[in-house]
Amino acid sequence: xxxxxxxxxxxxxxxxxxxxxxxxxxxxxxxLRKQGKIDERVFAETxxxxxxxxxxxxxxxxxxxxxxxxxxxxSGHLTKGPETVWDAPGMVRxxxxxxxxxxxxxxxxxxxxxxxxxxxxxxxTRQDIQYHFVHIDDTPTLMxxxxxxxxxxREACGNVVRNVTACPLAGxxxxxxxxxxxxxxxxxxxxxxxxxxxxxxxxxxxxxxxxKEEACGLTSIHDLGAIARKKVVNGKxxxxxxxxxxxxxxxxxxxxxxxxEFLPEEELLPMTQAISRVFARMGEKRNRARARIKFLVAxxxxxxxxxxxxxxxxxxxSDIRWTDFLATVDxxxxxxxxxxxxxxxxxxxxxFDAWYSTNVYHQRQxxxxxxxxxxxxxxxxxxxxxxLADIASRFVRDTLRTTVEQxxxxxxxxxxxxxxxxxxxxxxxxxxxxxxxxxxxxACPGTDTCKLGIASSRGLARELRARLSEKSLELDxxxxxxxxxxxGCFNSCGxxxxxxxxxxxxxxxxxxYTVPHFQVMLGGKWKENAGAYALPVGAVPSKRIPxxxxxxxxxxxxxxxxxxxxxxxxxxxxxxxxxxxxDDLTPVPPHDVDRSFYTDWGDPREFTITDMGVGECAGxxxxxxxxxxxxxxxxxxxxxxCFESGDFMRAVLGAYxxxxxxxxALVKTQNxxxxxxxxxxVIEFRTRFCDTQIFYDKYAGNKFAEYFFKAGEALKxxxxxxxxxxxxxxxxxxxxxIDAAHSCYNKLGSMKSAGRAANAPAAGVExx
Amino acid sequence: xxxxxxxxxxxxxxxxxxxxxxxIDIFNSWIQGSDGDYYDVxxxxxxxxxxxxxxxxxxxxxxxxxxxxRLGLLYNQRQPLSGSNAEKLYFVFRAALELCLRIExxxxxxxxxxxxxxxxxxxINDRLLAPNTEETLRAVKPELEGLAKILYEGxxxxxxxxxxxxxxxxxxxxxxxxxxxxxxxxxxxxxxxxLEGVGAT
Numbered sequence: 031x032x033x034x035x036x037x038x039x040x041x042x043x044x045x046x047x048x049x050x051x052x053x054x055x056x057x058x059x060x061x062l063r064k065q066g067k068i069d070e071r072v073f074a075e076t077x078x079x080x081x082x083x084x085x086x087x088x089x090x091x092x093x094x095x096x097x098x099x100x101x102x103x104x105s106g107h108l109t110k111g112p113e114t115v116w117d118a119p120g121m122v123r124x125x126x127x128x129x130x131x132x133x134x135x136x137x138x139x140x141x142x143x144x145x146x147x148x149x150x151x152x153x154x155t156r157q158d159i160q161y162h163f164v165h166i167d168d169t170p171t172l173m174x175x176x177x178x179x180x181x182x183x184r185e186a187c188g189n190v191v192r193n194v195t196a197c198p199l200a201g202x203x204x205x206x207x208x209x210x211x212x213x214x215x216x217x218x219x220x221x222x223x224x225x226x227x228x229x230x231x232x233x234x235x236x237x238x239x240x241x242k243e244e245a246c247g248l249t250s251i252h253d254l255g256a257i258a259r260k261k262v263v264n265g266k267x268x269x270x271x272x273x274x275x276x277x278x279x280x281x282x283x284x285x286x287x288x289x290x291e292f293l294p295e296e297e298l299l300p301m302t303q304a305i306s307r308v309f310a311r312m313g314e315k316r317n318r319a320r321a322r323i324k325f326l327v328a329x330x331x332x333x334x335x336x337x338x339x340x341x342x343x344x345x346x347x348s349d350i351r352w353t354d355f356l357a358t359v360d361x362x363x364x365x366x367x368x369x370x371x372x373x374x375x376x377x378x379x380x381x382f383d384a385w386y387s388t389n390v391y392h393q394r395q396x397x398x399x400x401x402x403x404x405x406x407x408x409x410x411x412x413x414x415x416x417x418l419a420d421i422a423s424r425f426v427r428d429t430l431r432t433t434v435e436q437x438x439x440x441x442x443x444x445x446x447x448x449x450x451x452x453x454x455x456x457x458x459x460x461x462x463x464x465x466x467x468x469x470x471x472x473a474c475p476g477t478d479t480c481k482l483g484i485a486s487s488r489g490l491a492r493e494l495r496a497r498l499s500e501k502s503l504e505l506d507x508x509x510x511x512x513x514x515x516x517x518g519c520f521n522s523c524g525x526x527x528x529x530x531x532x533x534x535x536x537x538x539x540x541x542x543y544t545v546p547h548f549q550v551m552l553g554g555k556w557k558e559n560a561g562a563y564a565l566p567v568g569a570v571p572s573k574r575i576p577x578x579x580x581x582x583x584x585x586x587x588x589x590x591x592x593x594x595x596x597x598x599x600x601x602x603x604x605x606x607x608x609x610x611x612x613d614d615l616t617p618v619p620p621h622d623v624d625r626s627f628y629t630d631w632g633d634p635r636e637f638t639i640t641d642m643g644v645g646e647c648a649g650x651x652x653x654x655x656x657x658x659x660x661x662x663x664x665x666x667x668x669x670x671x672c673f674e675s676g677d678f679m680r681a682v683l684g685a686y687x688x689x690x691x692x693x694x695a696l697v698k699t700q701n702x703x704x705x706x707x708x709x710x711x712v713i714e715f716r717t718r719f720c721d722t723q724i725f726y727d728k729y730a731g732n733k734f735a736e737y738f739f740k741a742g743e744a745l746k747x748x749x750x751x752x753x754x755x756x757x758x759x760x761x762x763x764x765x766x767x768i769d770a771a772h773s774c775y776n777k778l779g780s781m782k783s784a785g786r787a788a789n790a791p792a793a794g795v796e797x798x
Numbered sequence: 799x800x801x802x803x804x805x806x807x808x809x810x811x812x813x814x815x816x817x818x819x820x821x822i823d824i825f826n827s828w829i830q831g832s833d834g835d836y837y838d839v840x841x842x843x844x845x846x847x848x849x850x851x852x853x854x855x856x857x858x859x860x861x862x863x864x865x866x867x868r869l870g871l872l873y874n875q876r877q878p879l880s881g882s883n884a885e886k887l888y889f890v891f892r893a894a895l896e897l898c899l900r901i902e903x904x905x906x907x908x909x910x911x912x913x914x915x916x917x918x919x920x921x922i923n924d925r926l927l928a929p930n931t932e933e934t935l936r937a938v939k940p941e942l943e944g945l946a947k948i949l950y951e952g953x954x955x956x957x958x959x960x961x962x963x964x965x966x967x968x969x970x971x972x973x974x975x976x977x978x979x980x981x982x983x984x985x986x987x988x989x990x991x992x993l994e995g996v997g998a999t
Contacts (some may be wrong), residue, residue, distance in 0.1 A: 036926055087837060094830045102834040103856060117856055119837065137964065143964060145803070145923055148840055149849045163840070163854055165876075406844045413847065413865060416964060459846030459867075478840070492844050607940065632841050634823045 037171045044178035049459040052184060052223075053177060056080050057170040064108060064116075071527075071594040074111030079190055081183030082169050084111060085162060087480050088118035095635030110166055119163040121479060122147075123186035124176060127218035128196035128211055128238070129157035131438075132428035133419040137177045139414035146172050151415055153408040155472060155525050156235070157195050157432045158186060162479045176610065185222060189230045189321075196238040197246035198439050199433040202362060206240025206743055207258035209363065210247075213298060214238040218357040220299050221306070229310040231321030235278070236302070239559055242272065247694040248434060250277050250286050250560040251528060253323045254302065257559065261292045268433035270294045275305060275335070276327030279522035281733070282762045283563045284324040287332040287757070289339075295359075299352040304343040308335070319733030327738060364442060367427040370397025371446035382452050384503070385463040392439070401440045401451060402465035407473055407488055408436030410460075417458040433488050434525075435513075435641060435789055436472055439466055454682065468505065468512045469498040469585070476518025477630065482729050483518035485535025485546040485572055489631025491516050497576055509583045512596055513556055516548070520766055526551050530596045531582060536769050537637070539656070539776045540618045546630045546637045549769070552582065552608065553600035562597065565607050565670065566765050568663075573627050574615040581611055605670050609690070658695035659771060662688045666764050678757035685757075685764035686741045692771040693738060696725065699778055711749035712742060725774045734770035737763035752772060799937040801883045803923040805874040806894040808913045808979075813869035815910040818843040821851040821862045824904055828853060860897055871898050871913065874923060884941040891918070891945065892986050899979050915977030921968045928967040935959050938969070948970055949985050 031039075034057075044049070056076070063073045074084075084447040090101050105116035124139070131139075139159055143151045146168045147161035154160055164172070173183055185191060185498065194214050201209035217236060219228050227234070236254045239247020249255025255274035260267055277286025293301055305323075312330075314321040327335045380388075391400040403418065410418070422430055422440060430442040443451060455461040464470050471494050476487030494514060502510065517524035517534040526532030532551035537544050547569045554564030570578050590599045600608065618627050628637050669684025690708050693715040697704045700718050704711065719725035720735050727734065741760055810816075822839055829836045840852040850869070852861040856877065863872035873894035879886040898913040920942065922928035928938070940955065946955045955973040 033924070033926060040926070092829075092837065095826065096830055099829070099832075099834045101837050119854060139926060141964075145925065148852055148854075149865075150842060163838075163859070409842065409845055409848070411845060411848050411865070439840070457850075492841075495844065632819070632822060632843075634826050705955075710827075 034171045036464070037174055041174050041178045045174060046177060046180070047175040048223075049182055049184070050174070051081075052182075053170055053173045056173070057323075060166065060170065063110065070109045070111055070114075074114065075188055076170075077110060077166070077380060077516070078188035079185055080169070080173065081125065081186030082166060083121040083123060083187050084114045085119055086477065086481050086483065088115055088120060088481070089113040092207075093635065095129050095255055100219040105671050116166065119383070120166055120167060121170065122161045122164045122183060123154070124159040124161070124181060124183050125193040126157050126159055126181070126220075126432055127184045127194050127253040128200070128214040129198055129430065129431035129433060130211070131430045132217075133422050134428075135179045135181055135432075136415050136419040136422070136430070138181070140412040140419070142172055142175060143415070144412045149412050150409050151412070152475070153405055153410070153432045153436045155408075155434050155436060155474065155523060156193050157434060158193050159432070160475075162475075171629055178762075182222070185227075187233075189232050189234075190232045191221040191224075191236060194221070194225060194238070195252075195434060196249070197244070198433045199246055199391065199400060199441075200240050201236070202395060202398070202441050203240050203244075203246075204392070204394040205244060208240065209359075210240050210256070211270075212257050212355060212359040213295070216351075217299065217302060218430045220301065220351050224303070224306070226303055226306045226310060230306075231313045231315040232318065232323075234306070234309065234323065243558060246559075247436075248525075248528065248560045249274055250558075251279050251283065251525070252277050252286060252304065253266070256284050256293075256298065259292055268294060271298060273301070276324045276332070278324040279328045279524070279525060279527050280322065280324050281520040281730070281766050282390055282737075282759055283522065283527045284328065284741065284759075285563070286324075287327055289332065289336055295356060296353050297483065300346055300349070301339070303349075304339045304346060307346075308338050308482060310336070310547070317692050317731075317736075319730055319736065364426065364429045366395075366398060366429075366442035366444070367425065368442075368444035368447060370395065371444050372397055373445045373448055376446060376449050378449055379453055379456075381456070381458060381461065381463070382449055385452055385461060386448065388463045388467055389465040392445075395442075397445055398441075399443050399445050399448065401443050401448065401455075402433070403438045403440065403455060403460050404462040404465045405437050406462070407491055408437070414458050414460055421451065421454050421458075424454070430677055435466060435470060437470070441766065464499065464502055464510075466513070467502070467510045468514055468531075469502050469510075471493060471495050471514045471516060473516040474518055474523035476524075477633070478490060480518055480523075482521060483507060483535065484537055485518055485548060486630040486633055487516040487518035487524055487533075487535060490533065490548065490572060490575055493631050494576060498579075506583075506587045508590065508596070509587060512583070514579065514597075520549075520769065525560075526554070527563040528554045528556055529564065530554060530556070531579060532564050533575060535572075536772070537776060538569060538571075538618075538772055539779060541620065541780060543621055543628050544637050544776050545618050545628055548572055548575050549765070550575075550578055550612065553597045555597055565605070565673075565758075566762070567605060568612060568616065568667075569769075570612060570615050571627050572617050572630055577615055578612060581615075582608075585611060604674055605667065609667065655695045655698045655775060657717070658691055658698060659775065662691035662768050662771070665691055666761070666768060669764070670761055673757055673761055678752040678754055681757045682752050682760045683745070684739075685760045689738045689741060689764050689767045692768045693719075695779075697772055699775070708742075712739070719774065725770070725776070727770060727773070730770075734763075734767045737767050799883070799928065799932070799987045801886055801922060801938065802878050802927060803875060804879070804886060804890040805872060805921040805923050806890050807863060807870045807919040807921070808894055808898045808915075809868055809870035809873040809916045809917055809919075811912040816869075816907060818862060818864065818869075820906065824901070825851060825853040825860075827906075844862065851904050858893070862901075870919075871901060873897060873909055874921075881936070882941075884944060887920070887941055887945050888986065891949070892983070893911065894918075895979055895986075897985050899983065913979055915979050915982050916975060917970065917972045919968060919970050921966050923966055925966060930961065930963050930965055932961070934967050935969070938967075942969060942971065946973070949982055950975060951985060 062068045103115045103117040108116040196214040200211045237252040256271040270292045273290040274286035275289045304783045345389040389402040471491040473487040473491035477483035487646045512530040514531045515529035517526045533548035551564035555562035666688035673681035697714045825839045836855045838854045842848045847867045849864045850864040859874040950973045953975040958970040
């Protein structure tokens with residue numbers, strides 16, 4: 031009997047039958063794929079829908095800083111998806127609905143991380159848990175062991191309903207309207223595997239929040255967001271939701287649109303189902319870059335979208351699951367382990383006060399608090415997770431939740447127990463203070479493990495965290511309350527758009543070298559469920575980002591007027607002043623002067639992944655192109671100034687003009703006599719770069735070029751008013767197009783060098 | 799009992815002399831010289847008592863591991879091994895020792911790191927195959943004692959088993975005698991031809 035078979039037999043009576051069957055099916059599909067009986071694309075979506083992701087280097091090669099190495103993967107040509115080698119380590123995402131965990135589940139997560147991963151469980155920005163470096167052959171057993179404790183990876187990835195998130199304070203928050211936990215749980219169960227959610231063009235994310243003012247639920251950035259509301263109807267108080275649809279981050283963020291000011295609780299699930307059906311039927315399927323529901327809502331307009339959904343709602347056949355959970359919503363409240371007692375007079379161990387000031391939240395239930403366990407970069411070891419399960423059993427029972435800030439909270443702690451709890455956390459290395467402060471930097475996996483990562487988000491976060499921790503006691507209170515969030519690319523998994531200070535990874539070509547940079551984003555609003563998105567300020571070399579943080583925060587401390595929020599401060603001083611403040615940080619020293627700029631945080635390899643020698647002739651053309659690219663950024667900057675001043679029309683015109691310049695820069699690399707005529711540039715750009723797929727992102731496809739063409743078409747055909755949201759969207763698209771133009775320019779350099787290398791004797795893939 | 803997923807850790811004698819981050823560069827240089835054997839480096843230097851810095855490969859994960867705040871080299875065999883249990887134990891111990899020596903000799907560290915030859919930790923990273931029980935200990939003990947006798951040249955030694963059923967099966971092997979690592983490696987000669995058939999299945 032194989033180990034997998036032995037586990038299956040051992041766990042047979044512990045798994046819910048539907049999950050057990052689902053895992054059996056997946057195991058069969060693995061076998062069929064090995065036999066070549068399932069197409070690799072079909073298998074890829076199959077595994078994604080079970081939470082089994084690819085991971086960086088799973089195409090079987092990796093640049094080691096000198097050359098590209100072909101990794102020794104014994105599976106040979108067997109793949110688990112396009113360009114994804116079977117034996118390459120992968121990632122497993124585990125859904126934790128509303129972040130709720132119990133001790134038994136934590137113990138299992140700890141065990142599995144040791145046996146199949148690298149001993150670390152990583153809490154994500156959507157309350158999931160992720161493992162890295164997992165072999166796909168181990169995944170059925172891993173899933174069975176999870177299923178035995180009531181956890182599934184099903185639909186953690188793929189074009190389906192992802193983990194349903196909720197405020198980690200739900201049920202204990204002093205400001206909430208009511209506890210959204212039972213609704214989030216019911217929604218998660220109802221949508222999991224539902225036939226109406228299986229034919230989406232893209233993923234679908236749902237979030238619940240107990241109030242409108244705080245950040246915890248982040249409903250504005252979700253495809254579907256529900257904020258608890260009460261309303262008196264016919265003299266009786268009723269529960270319901272302020273219901274939003276069509277939000278999302280990604281490369282161009284959209285604020286969710288109000289669908290219904292008050293959706294009665296009994297309509298929550300049927301309306302969600304109706305929305306799912308409309309999205310499945312009418313959402314984009316072919317163009318992945320336009321397939322999120324936010325584009326459908328934007329294209330139709332919220333009124334027409336609502337009309338279609340309500341029409342769909344009328345057609346639905348009644349389902350008992352829509353309302354059967356309502357009978358027990360008030361019974362599901364958690365039961366504390368200990369009696370409520372205040373902290374009065376208790377002895378406070380060293381370090382306790384600092385931890386108490388940032389990691390403790392007073393519940394609305396007197397005498398009880400929520401204690402946040404700060405996880406650096408969202409990581410927790412197996413030993414820590416097991417010990418935390420013990421701590422939970424000792425102090426609170428099973429009332430733990432993961433948070434979107436990559437921490438874990440213990441709810442229902444009797445306040446009098448806090449010193450003892452703190453001591454216990456310290457013993458296992460989890461007594462760090464600064465939860466929810468500027469020190470507690472959030473980051474997506476970035477280049478550590480993500481295939482899409484451009485720069486090292488975790489490396490930068492680690493560095494910022496270390497530096498800010500050192501001076502956390504000296505930080506001004508207003509600065510300490512800020513949040514930093516880092517993404518490794520424009521896709522915003524680190525949620526950089528909703529941070530006070532956000533960064534996303536990009537690259538720039540400097541004298542033939544590719545240099546890691548981060549785009550600086552300032553002024554996002556975390557509160558009010560992510561009420562406003564940050565604006566890009568400029569690209570800064572990765573190694574100078576810590577200095578950006580220092581300057582921006584020091585300037586804020588010096589320049590704010592009394593009580594001024596960071597967003598208001600940034601808005602008041604304006605982009606021009608911010609840019610001037612950071613301008614001297616943008617130059618990159620020559621490679622032979624300071625090589626450190628050409629490597630990323632925590633990674634000694636030369637940043638570029640290809641040989642990039644530049645000859646004199648090419649260099650001349652290159653400098654023209656680079657000059658024009660720089661000019662396009664200047665143009666975009668001016669457009670952003672117009673936006674700030676409220677001149678949205680000029681902002682849109684400027685954004686488009688910047689894109690034209692960036693396109694012209696690329697055309698110049700092939701035709702240095704290209705005219706300045708916009709139409710000629712568009713035609714040349716389309717012919718030389720789009721038709722040839724030179725301007726093509728491996729993962730985003732033609733998305734960025736489409737931004738450019740769409741902006742031009744829109745200006746020709748739309749003579750009407752330009753709203754703030756459209757202007758903001760156009761500016762963000764222009765920024766992404768220019769970033770993509772830089773990447774394309776780098777790619778051209780690589781192609782030239784590769785051509786030279788191919789003609790050279792004993793050519794290899796060696797970089798300098 | 800067919801032992802698989804065997805891990806062995808040798809501990810650093812004076813861990814204060816090195817920073818975890820230094821092993822990122824070292825492992826990266828190993829990758830450069832490996833021709834595709836090693837896949838990646840994972841950096842967990844920000845975690846207290848964590849897995850430290852890992853070098854990922856198909857065959858085994860190698861890490862400068864800081865679990866329990868005790869820095870050491872952990873060799874974590876991932877792929878199945880053939881041969882008898884004794885042969886598999888020897889294979890993993892030898893692989894770990896060779897890597898420890900390689901680290902001791904790393905030019906970048908300038909002799910700042912020494913591993914203790916008098917103590918090692920054996921883990922079986924599979925709770926189904928080797929639950930952390932007395933029964934597993936009874937099954938593994940003869941092979942482990944045989945290995946210790948040869949490795950420690952017949953000197954006294956003790957096996958300490960942590961019986962916590964939630965932990966992976968683990969045994970500390972300790973001797974009061976001081977051993978250099980190259981001496982331990984030499985002692986593998988005592989196994990004669992017994993290791994020839996061992997390797998990945």
